[in-house]
Amino acid sequence: MNILEHSLSDWARQRFRAVLPEGDFDGVKLDVVPTADEQFGDYQCNAAMAVAKRVRLPPREVAQRLLADGALPDGVARAEIAGPGFINFHLDDAALARRLEAMQADPRIGVPTPGEGRTVILDYSSPNIAKPMHIGHIRSTVIGNALDRLHRYLGYRVIADNHLGDWGTQFGILILGYRRFLDADALAADPIAELERLYVKSYERSKEDEAWLNEARAELVKLQQGDAENLALWRRFVELSLGEFEKIYRRLDVRFDLHRGESFYNAQLPGVIERLRALGLAEESEGALVVKLDEENLPLCIVRKSDGGFNYTTTDLATVISRAEEFAPDAVIYVTDERQQLHFKQFFAVARRMGISTRLVHVWFGLMRLPEGTFSTRQGNVIKLERLLDEAEARALAIVKESSPGMDDAQQREVARAVGIGAVKYADLSQNPQSLVTFTWDKALALDGNSAPYLQYAHARIASVRDKYAEQFPGRDFRDAPIVLTEPVEKRLARRLVRFPGVVDRAAHAYKPNMLCEYLFDLAQIYSTFYQTVPFLKAEDDVRESRVRLCDLTARVLRQGLALLGIETPERI
RNA sequence: GCGCCCGUAGCUCAGUCGGACAGAGCAUCGGAUUUCUAAUCCGGCGGUCGCAGGUUCGAAUCCUGCCGGGCGCGCCA
Numbered sequence: 001m002n003i004l005e006h007s008l009s010d011w012a013r014q015r016f017r018a019v020l021p022e023g024d025f026d027g028v029k030l031d032v033v034p035t036a037d038e039q040f041g042d043y044q045c046n047a048a049m050a051v052a053k054r055v056r057l058p059p060r061e062v063a064q065r066l067l068a069d070g071a072l073p074d075g076v077a078r079a080e081i082a083g084p085g086f087i088n089f090h091l092d093d094a095a096l097a098r099r100l101e102a103m104q105a106d107p108r109i110g111v112p113t114p115g116e117g118r119t120v121i122l123d124y125s126s127p128n129i130a131k132p133m134h135i136g137h138i139r140s141t142v143i144g145n146a147l148d149r150l151h152r153y154l155g156y157r158v159i160a161d162n163h164l165g166d167w168g169t170q171f172g173i174l175i176l177g178y179r180r181f182l183d184a185d186a187l188a189a190d191p192i193a194e195l196e197r198l199y200v201k202s203y204e205r206s207k208e209d210e211a212w213l214n215e216a217r218a219e220l221v222k223l224q225q226g227d228a229e230n231l232a233l234w235r236r237f238v239e240l241s242l243g244e245f246e247k248i249y250r251r252l253d254v255r256f257d258l259h260r261g262e263s264f265y266n267a268q269l270p271g272v273i274e275r276l277r278a279l280g281l282a283e284e285s286e287g288a289l290v291v292k293l294d295e296e297n298l299p300l301c302i303v304r305k306s307d308g309g310f311n312y313t314t315t316d317l318a319t320v321i322s323r324a325e326e327f328a329p330d331a332v333i334y335v336t337d338e339r340q341q342l343h344f345k346q347f348f349a350v351a352r353r354m355g356i357s358t359r360l361v362h363v364w365f366g367l368m369r370l371p372e373g374t375f376s377t378r379q380g381n382v383i384k385l386e387r388l389l390d391e392a393e394a395r396a397l398a399i400v401k402e403s404s405p406g407m408d409d410a411q412q413r414e415v416a417r418a419v420g421i422g423a424v425k426y427a428d429l430s431q432n433p434q435s436l437v438t439f440t441w442d443k444a445l446a447l448d449g450n451s452a453p454y455l456q457y458a459h460a461r462i463a464s465v466r467d468k469y470a471e472q473f474p475g476r477d478f479r480d481a482p483i484v485l486t487e488p489v490e491k492r493l494a495r496r497l498v499r500f501p502g503v504v505d506r507a508a509h510a511y512k513p514n515m516l517c518e519y520l521f522d523l524a525q526i527y528s529t530f531y532q533t534v535p536f537l538k539a540e541d542d543v544r545e546s547r548v549r550l551c552d553l554t555a556r557v558l559r560q561g562l563a564l565l566g567i568e569t570p571e572r573i
Numbered sequence: 574g575c576g577c578c579c580g581u582a583g584c585u586c587a588g589u590c591g592g593a594c595a596g597a598g599c600a601u602c603g604g605a606u607u608u609c610u611a612a613u614c615c616g617g618c619g620g621u622c623g624c625a626g627g628u629u630c631g632a633a634u635c636c637u638g639c640c641g642g643g644c645g646c647g648c649c650a
Contacts, residue, residue, distance in 0.1 A: 033589070046592055049630070059630080083593055084630060128650080165650065262650090288648055299576090305648040312650050341577060342645055366578080367644075403612060419612090431586060436579065436643065442599090443585065448612065449598040450586085457612050465609055472609095506589065518587065521597080532605095532614045551609095573612070 001102060001110045004075070005043065005502045008032035008089065011073035012045050012066070019065045023055045032089065034499060041080070041088035042495055048085040059085030075099065096494050097483040103497070104479065104553050109560060110501045113155025121159045121323055122148050124335035125254070128165035129241040129261070130174055130195040133248050134382040135439055136337075136368045142428045142566065143365060143513060144335040145254045149564045150508035150516075159257050159327055163319065166238050166261030170199065172220025175233055176212070177202030179219075191240035238263075248385055251421060253566055265318040269310045272317045276303060281353055291350050301346040316347045317354070324358050331359040333511070338364045338434070363511045365433040371440065383439070392420035392445050399447060404573070411572070418568040420445075422452035429565050430517035450521050452567050455558055458524040460573040461531060462555035468537055469548050478552065481545030489530045493550055496523045500557050504564065513565055520561045527554045 009031045016023065016030055030047045048066065052059035063081040072079055077092035103110040124144020127133050133141075144160075152158045177198035186194040206213040223230040242259065249255070273289065276282040282289050287306030293299070303314050323332060334344060344362040351360060370383075397416035404412065427444045430451075431437070447453045469478060485491045499519065507515040536547035559569045 035593095036588090037593075040593070044592090049592080053630095086593065168650070170649090286647080290647070297576095299646060302647050307648080309648080311648065315650090337644095338578070339644060340650085343650085345577095364578095369643085399612070404610090432588095434578075435586080438585090440585085446585090446599085451598085451612095453612060454598095457610080461610055461613085468609060503589090510589080512589090514587080515589070518589095518597090525597090528613060529615085531609075532611095535609070537609045573610080 001106055003502045004498050005032060008043055008073050015066050020055050042091045043089040045087040063087050093485045097485055099498055100483050100494055109556055111504050115154040115156030119157045119327055119329040120151050121161060121329045121332045123161050123163050126163045130199055130237050132192045133385040135388055138385060139365050139428055140335050141254060142425050143433055146429055146513040146565050153564055154508055161258040161260055162256040164261030167263040171223055171234055172216040173202045173206055174199045175219040175230055176216045192244045251389055262315045265315055268318040269314050272314055273304055293349050296349045298346050298349060301350055313347050320351055324356055329358055331361055333361045333363055335363045337367045366436040368437050368439050371438055392424045393417055395445050396420035415570050415573055418570050419453050422567040423447055425567055426452035429513045432514055455520055455524050455562060456569055457573050458527055459555055459558045459569045462551045463571040465551050478545040478548040481542040483549050484546045487534050489533060493526050493530050496526055497553055516561055
């Protein structure tokens with residue numbers, strides 16, 4: 001199935017060219033988009049004003065030519081020119097109904113697969129070994145996962161890779177701490193908490209004790225040289241950490257295809273340097289090896305430290321080279337916080353100079369802060385992800401027990417889990433990824449208003465309607481009667497429903513899951529009004545079927561839309 | 574000092590990379606439940622879109638300057 005806005009836009013583009021064959025439309029947006037305000041119609045084209053300038057004609061004249069001879073796109077009942085030269089399209093209700101029926105018959109509810117044959121690598125979450133996941137990790141994880149699901153749904157082959165921070169200088173400090181301060185019981189009880197304690201204690205010591213720092217460095221060198229004992233310790237740290245991360249990922253229903261940490265590329269780092277040298281890109285400077293990026297207007301980029309060690313850029317280069325060779329992706333998408341913007345600009349610039357033509361995208365998001373400022377392990381004001389999820393489920397459970405006292409205990413817990421986790425994810429996904437985020441419990445755990453539970457509730461109500469329909473009208477199938485749009489709110493609902501495929505497409509390609517959230521909330525609001533004001537089970541034959549069909553389609557869009565955000569939709573709430 | 578990002582209603586945020594009188598949620602005030610799940614719906618209150626210029630038929634959106642905040646600027650990731 002095609003996307004409605006796309007076919008309308010295609011029509012407009014063709015019309016402009018046909019009507020003004022001499023026109024130069026380079027760089028002019030000829031698209032048709034949903035109207036900002038329903039009173040103007042359903043879709044609008046604003047291109048006449050821009051085109052008018054190019055062809056030196058009055059804007060309304062251009063618009064009139066476009067609509068000359070009553071030309072209209074398929075599915076449009078009428079078009080009119082308004083204001084300075086807006087072209088407003090009004091959909092034909094019968095054609096709209098047929099379109100909804102086609103969506104309903106389609107398992108994919110009208111969403112095409114433009115990503116067919118393309119591969120995308122998504123690099124997200126990427127926590128550091130031996131540290132707990134805290135609320136700062138949730139954005140990369142939840143946004144990255146939503147982009148993963150969106151791209152997969154659009155037909156892309158997605159390779160989700162958790163690029164763990166499992167290598168680097170911190171391991172010298174940790175190994176030393178482990179050797180001197182280990183509390184075996186604590187490690188057994190809560191591995192990451194103990195590893196973190198060991199790290200922090202050893203780190204503090206290294207700040208004031210030169211000898212300690214040197215010892216830590218020595219441990220690091222041993223590890224890097226392949227010392228059997230340190231390597232075994234390192235493996236243990238990785239295993240313990242992954243086990244803990246996996247618990248969180250299971251709760252969040254996040255799955256990776258690969259867990260290739262920085263260590264995976266360790267052996268390839270010298271090769272990267274050689275290649276940079278061979279290409280004449282790298283040069284010595286103050287003992288380090290650097291790539292100058294004057295042409296790109298960027299600060300120079302260090303690819304090998306003066307002590308001979310490698311850094312983040314080197315690892316990222318090795319990683320992208322390896323990925324390009326192994327998977328031949330069309331794009332690699334990195335989801336990290338805003339602080340890494342410069343790093344990625346530099347890294348992308350160097351990669352391009354090395355001849356890597358793969359599209360590289362940095363999707364950055366605003367750093368999570370606490371009302372009192374930033375948080376860090378050292379300040380000891382981190383809020384662990386596990387605690388956030390526990391709290392979310394607990395708050396949800398309290399509400400479930402209150403509003404659904406008849407439900408059995410196990411089901412209450414199950415609903416509370418889906419609602420609580422959904423609320424946390426939605427809180428993060430529903431705002432522009434790039435805006436600053438200040439964490440507050442009430443915001444992260446909002447259960448009313450524009451929130452996942454509101455959407456889940458709307459969905460559950462429809463599930464109940466479908467059940468009641470089956471109960472009261474056994475042997476009938478609501479799909480047997482055509483969709484007929486009569487009530488105003490019914491028409492509004494129909495017009496929202498057909499937008500779904502376009503929204504999924506846009507949200508994925510703009511890397512903005514919040515666009516999908518906004519749509520789903522809007523849809524659920526209109527549905528709620530529909531539900532409140534129009535009878536359906538009590539309506540007469542055929543009208544009832546038509547309305548139940550709309551309910552069913554709304555439920556499926558909500559369910560699929562939320563699934564693309566990684567949010568569950570229980571049948572009962 | 575240089576660079577990136579942000580400043581929209583009392584609070585939290587949208588605003589489809591210039592389009593038609595600026596939208597939600599929360600809070601607050603007032604209504605709706607013998608009827609399909611009230612975690613709902615309907616209505617009221619509330620904004621000189623940080624400030625000042627500029628470009629344009631048209632600016633919250635683009636440009637310049639200023640004010641305020643966040644982040645980053647070789648050898649941490």
